[in-house]
Amino acid sequence: MTLTLYTFDWLPEFPRGFVRDLRVRWGLEEIGRSYQVATVPAHPKSAEHRKLQPFTQVPVIQDGEQTLFESGAILVYLCEGTPLLPDDRKAEIWQWLFAALNTVELSVMHWVSMILAERVPEFFGPPPAADVKAHAKADMDTKLTALQQALGDKEWLAGDFSVADIAMVEVLRVVAAEEALDAHPHLAAYVERATSRPAFKKAMADHMQHWQTADAEQAKRSTG
């Protein structure tokens, strides 16, 4: 059965490499499942998109009769029972999956959205004062210090590489892109280790190719 992954039709440069269809592409490459890509308009959002995804976010998948959104839920759905989410380690993997997408991402996005407000205020709103950002940064660093200590010398969070690592690394890549992961060298090495995997490289290449194709199509339309 063909699996369809929805992402946006086009986006500006700044979110490319970080749009959440990448998390799902990565998981699909890891488990060796093929898929096709479909798009929804990024701007303006469509009623069809809202029917698929009430928050007009991506990704969404369609797998036969099953339509599903939220990258965390999609990863669980696709990978349950595979080596990325085997039954005998599932509780620990869930634990780290929620740690990534709740505990760590809440702190990371609280700070990152303040930083991005300086660059893209039309999207992220007016930038907060320096002391507000500094507090958010300190809160994030407390979480990252704790995470680094919990990871210790382990290669991955919960035994072998799992969906929890996909989620956590995708959250940490945002920190790394803001050059704020250097203070946590074990986490930087963890991200490096994960993003060296062939499945990540393939997923990222396909993700970036999608935007390049979208650019080319847009250029064709504007000159056509």
Add this chain to the structure above:
Amino acid sequence: MTLTLYTFDWLPEFPRGFVRDLRVRWGLEEIGRSYQVATVPAHPKSAEHRKLQPFTQVPVIQDGEQTLFESGAILVYLCEGTPLLPDDRKAEIWQWLFAALNTVELSVMHWVSMILAERVPEFFGPPPAADVKAHAKADMDTKLTALQQALGDKEWLAGDFSVADIAMVEVLRVVAAEEALDAHPHLAAYVERATSRPAFKKAMADHMQHWQTADAEQAKRSTG
């Protein structure tokens, strides 16, 4: 086998009624499973606590050999296969569980932590300027409007009452406490419906009794 739920030994008034052991107590009451409560010191945090929970948060559970943190993972672990997370609706329940704990909670906590900074700056840092808060509020309201539309006339998010409703209602209760849910009357009714359940009432009563007992013990110690 006795299940142990860890929460803090004592907390000031403001977070009571919202500490995340409540989410787990609620789930346990719904499935009719008994448990005992153990505590970790809220301040200063202990090395024993960090061994149980790397971010020194609560809740943590111990169930025989299984120690587990992250309230989302604990709810899945405890409720898998029960009417709160039955196999035949699990993908949809996972979807709404992550919608609650990632999409909605990220926006809610981004705004609420700015509001709480006015009241408890020693914990939440310096309060941001009014325009920064207004942008965070608008972002949250966009999510809540979309959620209300997705809920529509349904009683619960994914068929019968599920762990996704526990998570979503616990996130929305924070908004309601800041009197910001009135603009979304269907969500306010949803919270009212959920918190009228006997399992919620029992969980909340036990949660509040825990702090009252802690107050009494602290008073005893200080006069003893």
